[in-house]
Amino acid sequence: MVGSAAGQISVEIELDQQQFLPGEPLPVAVRITNLSGQPLRLGEDNDWLGISIEGQGNRVVRQLGELPVYGPFTLESSQRATRRLDVAPYFELTRQGRYRMQATVRIAAWDREFVSPPVGFDIITGARLWEREFGVPAAEPGAPPVMRKYILQEANYLKRNLRLYLRITDPSETQILRVLPLGPIVSFANPQPQLDGDSNLHLLFQNGRTTCAYYVIRPDGEIAVRQTWEIVPGSRPRLSFDNAGRVVVVGGVRRYAPTDLPPSLSGSPPQNPGPATNSPPGS
Template sequence: MRRTLFAGLLILIFAGVGRAQLRVELLLEQKQYLINESLHIGVRLVNHTGQTLNITGTNWLSFTVEDTEGYFVRRVRDTPAPEPFEVESTYMATQWIDIHRAFAFRENASYSLRARVRIEQWNEDIYSNPVKFEIIRGTKLWEQRFGLPGSGQPNQPEIRKYILQQANYLDELQLYVRVTDESENYVFKVQRLAPMVQVSRPEAQIDTLMQLHVLTQVGRSQFLHLVVDPDANMILRNTYEGTSRQRPQLRVSPSGSVFVAGGVRQLRRDDLPPSPIFTRPLPEPPPSEEGAKDADDAGSNDTPELTVPPDASTPDGR
């Protein structure tokens, strides 16, 4: 009887130590989101248990969301868990998952999110500390229906809608694009485009490829030319500087192409596609003995992070 009791106590002690040495952290890309904007959650496992953890099974990860009154938010669909992976002792690994379609979020509301990670080899659940975020409301500035190229019957193309919205993100005015179906009942994607200037209104034009061109002022004399495809993916971002004679403006050619007239193009590191001037490799400086020693000493006490490939089964918002 004493041996059985002693063995049971050892199991409980080991389980408690294991829980203490395995930490689950949640990472947020931002603290505020527009409704239907992608809400990527990073689930980080920090392993100091002294053993390799095998993260397996179809339900090793789940989330719960509460509103400010403590009520659980209704789940509208499951979030598939990423593929199984291993986390060696003294390492950490992070998986990113988009949960914006998994719960019935509301505008102008604050939420608290918590994750549960199932460790099958221990038969234990490990919980993260909660993280908080807000869903904010946007104001519609412009909208336009368009036919999706190559969709539907010859006389019945799929109709979608581009919508430009503005919202106060962390007390700064931001411009967003939303792509929906014709009725706005289904949202394909919401993309944050750029900061806005209060006194300026963005220009918008659709080209012959049904791509949306947006020209928006982001500074005293600085403008961004942005191009978004019918899935709300940004494919071009260029910067222009206005002059004393003329500010940049969108123009449409007789063939239907859209271009920027006026202003001076500025090459920047955040251009999309990248400007060739910033993509050329720089020559590496010769290593010094002192620099090599500093590199060996730096980060010796940090927990290295494993690279975990993203799960192909995670919903892409379609």
């Protein structure tokens, strides 16, 4: 039996955004409100919460794996709980188009299901700005390197804001290994990508009127370095190489921020314009 959203249990889905690239994390917040007048015991198996997704023409999107929803908890009457999860790895969301998603909460003791109103979102394809194949050492000594590909793409989020993404795939692009949203990018300046000797991607791009974002991203998609640089009169940040062949940022002024990786020391003074070496920690 399917329960009404206005009945004993209220179920809602919330998305932080409505547009995603194929393979991009798709975080979902499922909000459950207990209006039954009694405590509910939830999360005691993997069947208590389900997600279903349909594409255009009511096409059911294939589910690739079991959602990790196990985790017992008690929801008191008149209280609300939120279960957060990334559904992207568990559904075949590779086609461009419009989709709708619903959540279903199952109360086994009542033999009832409560379904959320549908929430719409789009899978989009971004404009390709740059790509480069690279190799990473194989696990077995003497074996040839494993080849991968970095792809920089920009997407026009809500037709107002350009955002930059990095995709890491196999050379044929049939396997998406990682999709990283890197933030806003201005339309009038091209990003500056550069690989170092360890196949780390160094990336500098303008994300505001006078600010640039600098990233160092490892071949597995982990962010090793994240910094903010300022454009100042007569000095603009750019990537270069030092005498040792390391990729460095030259020009501009470093601006320390809470989002820095590795974290910056509190109250660190700004750097003067000039070169700064930014090798990933441990390299």
